[in-house]
Amino acid sequence: MSLLQPVNRARRRALWLQEVLALEPEAESGEPLTGSHRADVCIVGGGYTGLWTALHIKWLDPSVDVMLVEADFCGAGASGRNGGFVNGWWEKLPMLVETYGEEEGVRLARESAAGVAAIGRVCADYDIDADYRAGGILLTATAPAHLGSWEEAIRATRERGFDVFERLEPNEVARRAGSPVHLGGVLDRTGARVQPALLARGLRRVAVAHGVRIWEQSPVIEIVRGRPPVVRTPFAAVAADKVVLAINAWLAALPEIRRAVLPMSSDMVATAPIPERLREIGWTGDEAVADEHMMVHYYRTTKDGRIAFGKGGCSHAYLGRITRQFEDPGPRVARTERSFRRIYPALADVPITHTWTGPIDRSETNSLFFGHLDGNPDVIYGVGYSGNGVGPSYIGGRTLASTALELRDEWQGSPINRGPRSQYPPDPIRYFGGNLVRSAVLQKESDLNADRPSRPVVELLNRFVPSGLRGPEAHGSAADA
Numbered sequence: 001m002s003l004l005q006p007v008n009r010a011r012r013r014a015l016w017l018q019e020v021l022a023l024e025p026e027a028e029s030g031e032p033l034t035g036s037h038r039a040d041v042c043i044v045g046g047g048y049t050g051l052w053t054a055l056h057i058k059w060l061d062p063s064v065d066v067m068l069v070e071a072d073f074c075g076a077g078a079s080g081r082n083g084g085f086v087n088g089w090w091e092k093l094p095m096l097v098e099t100y101g102e103e104e105g106v107r108l109a110r111e112s113a114a115g116v117a118a119i120g121r122v123c124a125d126y127d128i129d130a131d132y133r134a135g136g137i138l139l140t141a142t143a144p145a146h147l148g149s150w151e152e153a154i155r156a157t158r159e160r161g162f163d164v165f166e167r168l169e170p171n172e173v174a175r176r177a178g179s180p181v182h183l184g185g186v187l188d189r190t191g192a193r194v195q196p197a198l199l200a201r202g203l204r205r206v207a208v209a210h211g212v213r214i215w216e217q218s219p220v221i222e223i224v225r226g227r228p229p230v231v232r233t234p235f236a237a238v239a240a241d242k243v244v245l246a247i248n249a250w251l252a253a254l255p256e257i258r259r260a261v262l263p264m265s266s267d268m269v270a271t272a273p274i275p276e277r278l279r280e281i282g283w284t285g286d287e288a289v290a291d292e293h294m295m296v297h298y299y300r301t302t303k304d305g306r307i308a309f310g311k312g313g314c315s316h317a318y319l320g321r322i323t324r325q326f327e328d329p330g331p332r333v334a335r336t337e338r339s340f341r342r343i344y345p346a347l348a349d350v351p352i353t354h355t356w357t358g359p360i361d362r363s364e365t366n367s368l369f370f371g372h373l374d375g376n377p378d379v380i381y382g383v384g385y386s387g388n389g390v391g392p393s394y395i396g397g398r399t400l401a402s403t404a405l406e407l408r409d410e411w412q413g414s415p416i417n418r419g420p421r422s423q424y425p426p427d428p429i430r431y432f433g434g435n436l437v438r439s440a441v442l443q444k445e446s447d448l449n450a451d452r453p454s455r456p457v458v459e460l461l462n463r464f465v466p467s468g469l470r471g472p473e474a475h476g477s478a479a480d481a
């Protein structure tokens with residue numbers, strides 16, 4: 001038996017979710033599941049991972065009976081609160097090749113980028129009005145030391161014949177991103193952006209149309225590990241041949257995952273609609289922008305002319321517990337707003353109207369992994385997106401679908417489907433050490449912005465950053481929220 005942790009509901013929903021609720025006021029008030037049920041596959045979690053898994057299963061074999069249970073409403077987790085950057089893994093190609101070998105590394109990069117295009121196609125084919133715009137992702141340096149951090153990714157892709165990055169002159173980068181604080185950059189042409197919560201709700205609608213039985217307001221409190229496994233909610237039980245845990249950082253409640261995933265927050269602010277001011281500063285294109293700081297800044301405009309601006313990694317969980325600090329933004333919002341004001345000094349007077357936060361499932365290697373619970377091949381999971389799950393959840397769902405259907409294909413057999421590759425130290429070392437390292441990372445960020453050297457102790461503590469995140473040379477993705 002395994003207990004899952006409770007899912008708290010944010011006191012104030014994210015901008016994107018408020019937009020959804022204006023269109024679908026009933027979304028929050030679904031009837032919970034009651035009684036005893038049987039399904040071929042029961043998916044726990046109604047974010048992108050759960051919804052794509054359900055859809056891939058139905059596309060592969062429409063006769064499979066799929067149930068999905070969600071604690072809140074579909075999209076209320078990270079999938080409805082993120083920055084809406086839809087990107088694949090071209091920037092991570094050197095890391096993918098190093099970790100998984102040439103063939104699989106290139107396949108994963110190619111498939112992740114194909115997933116970005118597939119999301120656009122699904123939106124078009126099924127009338128999902130999620131404001132999907134394929135304007136690319138501008139990877140930029142907002143500190144002199146970060147200039148050129150994308151070179152290795154450009155070399156790795158071009159060497160293999162993939163022409164995905166477009167070099168831009170520094171003044172062009174500053175012009176497109178609407179601020180001279182951008183010192184240089186490169187455009188990942190394969191990226192896109194969406195209104196993330198509308199995407200999640202659209203996928204829910206398509207899944208229902210494919211016959212997936214979705215129950216919201218039905219938190220799973222317990223997984224009974226048996227044959228078949230049983231999923232228990234406060235008023236119901238579902239026995240299924242396969243259970244798919246698609247619950248993002250909440251998965252860290254389970255003992256086999258606790259040290260493999262560190263729940264971290266990513267925080268966002270949004271301005272009032274300022275279409276005129278966007279025209280004045282010259283940010284009129286559809287590209288989303290990310291810088292190269294370890295606690296990345298990521299920002300984009302919205303359909304009604306706001307800027308939605310986020311900062312990754314500002315706090316983390318003790319013992320993997322997702323407390324209210326992952327639902328209601330606290331003092332960290334001030335830091336995110338300060339970053340926005342630094343990067344857009346010309347918008348100093350523009351009001352911030354929305355603030356929100358959400359959980360990120362940061363793995364030690366900064367990349368996702370799939371597997372099954374110890375001794376329970378019928379209870380499978382996918383986690384570890386590490387702040388880059390909007391695009392990759394498409395192939396994440398494909399991997400989970402293949403595993404649930406026991407297909408012997410390249411997804412089921414992929415090395416990403418063999419559990420965690422490494423672990424964090426145990427708490428409380430991870431928690432207290434992590435706080436110390438985070439302070440040092442933030443100090444280094446200020447030093448880099450000011451173009452001054454950091455004190456030796458700051459440099460020393462920065463060396464304890466998890467392996468997958470150690471600076472641009474570690475091939476992390478600048479767009480990882």
Ligand SMILES: Cc1cc2nc3c(=O)[nH]c(=O)nc-3n(C[C@H](O)[C@H](O)[C@H](O)COP(=O)(O)OP(=O)(O)OC[C@H]3O[C@@H](n4cnc5c(N)ncnc54)[C@H](O)[C@@H]3O)c2cc1C
Nearest residue numbers: 045047048049071077078079082083085220358389390481
């Ligand atoms: C602020 C923020 C900004 C981000 N920006 C980006 C970005 O721009 N681009 C990008 O690629 N990625 C971004 N990410 C990451 C991205 O949002 C996630 O990787 C992705 O949404 C993960 O989808 P998921 O379905 O795995 O998780 P979620 O969307 O979190 O879905 C998990 C679901 O499981 C449910 N759940 C949990 N426990 C239970 C239970 N016991 N019973 C039933 N249901 C349960 C939750 O309510 C939730 O709905 C961001 C994340 C955040 C928080």
